[in-house]
Amino acid sequence: MKIHFFIKYDTEFGQDLRLNILADNESVSTSYGMNTADGKTWQCDIELDKHPVLINYFYSLDNSGRELRHEWQTISHRLEFNATSAKEYTVYNRWTDIPCDSYLYSSAFTDCVNRRHHEDIPATKYKKVLRLIVRAPQLRKGERLYVTGKSNSLGCWHANRALKMYEHNYNEWIVDIDAETFKEKETELKFIAVNDKGAVLWETGYNREIQIPDINDGEVCVYEMDQAFFEICNTKLAGTLVPIFSLRSKDSFGVGDFGDLKLMIDWVAETEQKVLQVLPINDTTSTHTWTDSYPYSCISIFALHPQYADLRQLPKVKDKKKATEMETLRKELNALSRIDYERVNNAKTEYLRIIFNQEGEKILKSSDFKNFLKDNEHWLVPYAQYCHLRDTFGNTDFSSWKGHERWHEQDRGILLNPKSKEFDDVSFYYYVQFVLDSQMRSAHEYAMARGVILKGDIPIGVNRNGCDVWHEPQYFNLNSQAGAPPDDFSINGQNWGFPTYNWQRMIEDGCKWWIRRFQNISKYFDAYRIDHVLGFFRIWAIPTTCVHGLLGQFAPSLAMTREEIEGYGLHFQEHLFTTPFIARWVVNRVFGPHADEVTEKYLSHEHDDIFSLKPEYDTERKIEAAFKGKDSADDIWIRDGLYALAADVLFVRDNNDRNKFHPRITAQLNFMYEALMDSDKEKFNRLYNDYYYRRNNNFWYSEAMKKLPVLVQATRMLVCAEDLGMVPDCVAWVMNELRILSLELQQMPKDPCVRFGELWKNPYRSVCTLSTHDMPTLRQWWDEDYDRTQDYYHSQLYRSGGAPHPLPGWLAKEIIVNQLKCPSMLCILSLQDWFAIDEKLRLADADAERINIPANPRHYWRYRMHVNIEELIANKEYNDNIKDLIKIR
The missing domain is CATH 2.60.40.10 (Immunoglobulins)
Known part of the structure; x- marks a missing residue:
């Protein structure tokens, strides 16, 4: 031919x-x-x-x-x-x-x-x-x-x-x-x-x-031929955001599961919505405690969380006594207003082991299981061994796993041999992932058949003690922590604790690690949110000695030489500008009545009225360790004050070149900055703004274009990105070039000149919303700041008089209508914000609807719907109300 x-x-x-x-x-x-x-x-x-x-x-x-x-x-x-x-x-x-x-x-x-x-x-x-x-x-x-x-x-x-x-x-x-x-x-x-x-x-x-x-x-x-063109209006779709763990049905086991997901798809379709967005569904089991409830700290980018197994889809427990115990426990856990993460996961794991002992031998011999194992063995075998070792050693510090400090590829063969003891040790974890995969695929197929887009979430980081780092350590930098600079969510920045990526190594092999990750999630979703898309341009890299994020620096970025700094007219005093500035007046202001105690116990006198932190307290991690278990108000006051002193520098030394420097983020709030002469403050501000908003733009554009094009084209999922925070101009260039949907929040406008975003300016390729899982719900936001709410009431809703508090349902409906009418392709609202329009349906306590508080690194993720999905589907009056609103879209 x-x-x-x-x-x-x-x-x-x-x-x-x-x-x-x-x-x-x-x-x-x-x-x-x-x-x-x-x-x-x-x-x-x-x-x-x-x-x-x-x-x-x-x-x-x-x-x-x-x-x-x-x-x-x-x-x-x-x-x-x-x-x-x-x-x-x-x-x-x-x-x-x-x-x-x-x-x-x-x-x-x-x-x-x-x-x-x-x-x-x-x-x-x-x-x-x-x-x-x-x-x-x-x-x-x-x-x-x-x-x-x-x-x-x-x-x-x-x-x-x-x-x-x-x-x-x-x-x-x-x-x-x-x-x-x-x-x-x-x-x-x-x-x-x-x-x-x-x-x-x-x-x-x-x-x-x-x-x-x-x-x-x-x-x-x-x-x-050239594309055909028809005069058809752009499609605009409405949807709901709710974590799977937050779902509640009559028969769920104290936490939402993949069976409940099907019910939620029914509700979304019933109300003529087209999108159901969830949070990450990967396994986060690290400590077997409630701290694992954080869904953005996955131990595997491939494995699904066992808590999402729908036990109703499994065979019944044959032991009648045990079956009765489990049913009693299920009813007790499902009646709780919030998730009891530890009891739920312990109970589900026990149930899965019972069924595995009953049915495992037959399942492991089935062609469906064998095909699953063959298709997923690259990640599944290391993951299963990791889980076995985690539970055997009782921790995830794999550096202490004698003989197993990292994955050994030569172990793969014996872990796949059904006749080996090693296979017996890990087969339960194979089985659980097989169950989860089949259930989630079924939910995905169900959503497609009902015309509903399932939208997933790809976290920017992974757990530093997780399987991914243990299995493929060449892709990670363990000498730094990923986070975010200060923003509206956290004045001290966010330290997620994740390792940063070795992008050079990833790019050298064509970003295979990321491609596998994206292609795996495409088995379950037709759209996805890239969490913190800014991380593909540069990540906020924080030293491992830090608790907060103030001493971080963008990596990669173009650090400044001494000569460049002095080119702005600022005389660069290296020691003074790069070590904590602790003057007597600073200590008095920060610690008040505790100033003398702090000076004597935690500081060393240098000269005149200048001090330094004693060596045993000269990093945030040392301070954290010194105050561990001390929870009195005075102890917290002193601890937080010492954190502030440790971060009080004007410049941060570059991680890769000690002769280059970065202006410290939000340094204008520092005591060191306050001590500068006004003329030096002006020079520093000019340097600071050039560095953060202009210097790196083209460089970061080229960095993102080394990674994102191959990733967004690795699947046919609809690509959306969370592009909030300290966003350089180049982010919009790349997202427009790659046709990635942006995230638009009226309360967090991208235009620094306005207090509230102008909805009519939203680009079509965007997702608009009122709140994310990291933010207060609409009802909470309304009562947070009365002056801000009053401004919004006048300038955005065009109403006179005083804004009513708490937020009435009719006004919540008006706010949602404005979102639905804007040009954005997708309008996805949290379930709590949809509930806000109905005063009979919504929770009386608005604060009970909050999912996450980013400023609290140990937040317990346990929010659950207060009504069953079955009851929600049966609520015709409410559902018709939503349908009427969506017709406006």
Whole structure:
């Protein structure tokens, strides 16, 4: 089979185009160099020994063997070999970059919202074939594409004689026409969309004109055409955010599970919403205590949390006494207003072990289990051994696991051998993940069938003592901690404790670790939120000696030399500016009546009225250790004061080059800054603003573009990002270029010149919301700051008089209507904010609805719905109310 490929692409001297054929696993199987006579039209002729059903391929641009760029790979070119008489194919392609409407190619739209069933292309017996290929992403559910035109072969502009096209790839349609029926050398045509009721929608714009080429017997001539365009409004969807652990049904086991997720999908569909967003669902079991309730500290980027197992989908416990005990415990735990994390997880683990002992032998021999193990063994085998060792040694400090300080690849074989003791040790963990995977896949398939987009969450970090670090330590830097600089959530910054990534190592192997992570989550979701997308540009790296985040620095970033600092006119006094500034007046102001005690016990006198922290208290971690178990108000006062002293520097030394420096974040709140002369303050402010808002922009753009393009194209999930915080300009450049949806909160505007965001300015490619899981709910926010609420009441709701407190349901509804009417593609509100519109339904205590408090690193994640999902589904009055609101969307 001979194939002739042609594509137009303007190149510069030294640049070459390549044709890349994809294997079944989407990797490049064969790459061909192309030829050109003018640097504009490129050609490649190949001959296939075998006769495949189809090939997928893409084009790339090279210079001296180095790839400069390639086409959008989420949807590649596809060529079917269905012409029975064909001996050769001549293909005219068009270069495809990421389209502005790339979201319409996501599985969120193709598999959920605009769900259509693809048909096999019928075999073509024509001697000469003219094939037309066109993309039509705007078509909705129940619509299909036809082509009609001027010539008799195309139906003479009659819609009822138009040629039916076949969707052979996502949003891409194809038709084979008998070329011998064309009597003319050129013709005109248009594409039309026909829905399942027979309604016809014609493509807009001028008629398309095509030349009918000379086609030989046994030849298929393929024309890839410009995208079809129809006057169809942009789709806007509404949805709900709720953690799975927060779900409550009549029969759940004290925590939401994957069975409850199906019920919640029913409620979302019942209210005509289209999106259900959840928090991370990965296993976080580290200590077997409530501190593991933090869902963003996963021990495995692949493993699902055992707490989400729906025990109702498992076989019954045969021991009747034990079954009765478990049912009694289930009812007790399910009646609690909040999650008892430890009791729930202990009970579920016990139940799973009982069922494993009953049914495990049969399950492990099943073909479904064997296929699961084969498909997931890369991560599952190390994970299972990690869990076994964690429970054997009683901790996750794998540096203390004698003989198992890190994963040994040679252990894989024996851990997969069903006849070995080692297999017996870990098989329970295989089984649990098999159960979780099958249940979550089932929920995902259920959501797609109901037209609901399940949206997941990909945390930016991993637990530093987790399986991922133990298994593949080359990808992590354990000498620093990831976090976030100070923001509205935390004035001292956030220290998540996660290791930072060794991005250089990750980039060297094509970001395989991240690609596997994204592809794994695509088994369960059709959209996802990238938690803290800023981390792909730069992460806030904090020394391991720190508790808070004030002494962090962006990594990577362009640190400043002494000469650069002095170029701003600021005389750089290295020792003074990089060590804590502790003057007598500072101690008096910070510690008040405790000043003398602090001076004597914790400080050393240097000279004049200047002090330093004693060596045993000169880092935040040392201070933390010294005050462990001391919870009196005076002890906390002194501890926090010492934290403030330890962070009171003007510059932080660079982690990689001790001769370079970073201005300390929010240094203007420091005592060192206060001690500067006014002229030096002005110089420092100019330096500070240049550093944080201008100096690194292009550098961070290039860093993000080394990582994000390959990741967002690794799956067809709809990509959304949490882009809040200290956002440099380059973030918007990258997100726009890669078509990533931004997050828009009216209460946290990205424009520093306004107090509240202007909803009508929200970009279409965005997610709007009123609150996230890290924020107060709408009702809490309303009562937090009366002056701010009054301003919002006047300037955003255009109402006079005093704002009512607490927030009445009718006013919550008005606020939500404004969100629903804004241009954002997705409006996803927390379940608590949806509840706010109904004073009969919502909780009386608004504070009981809070999910997380970021300023508290030891927050207990235990919020649960106060009503059963079954009751929610049956509440017709409330559900009709939501449906009426969503019609506004």
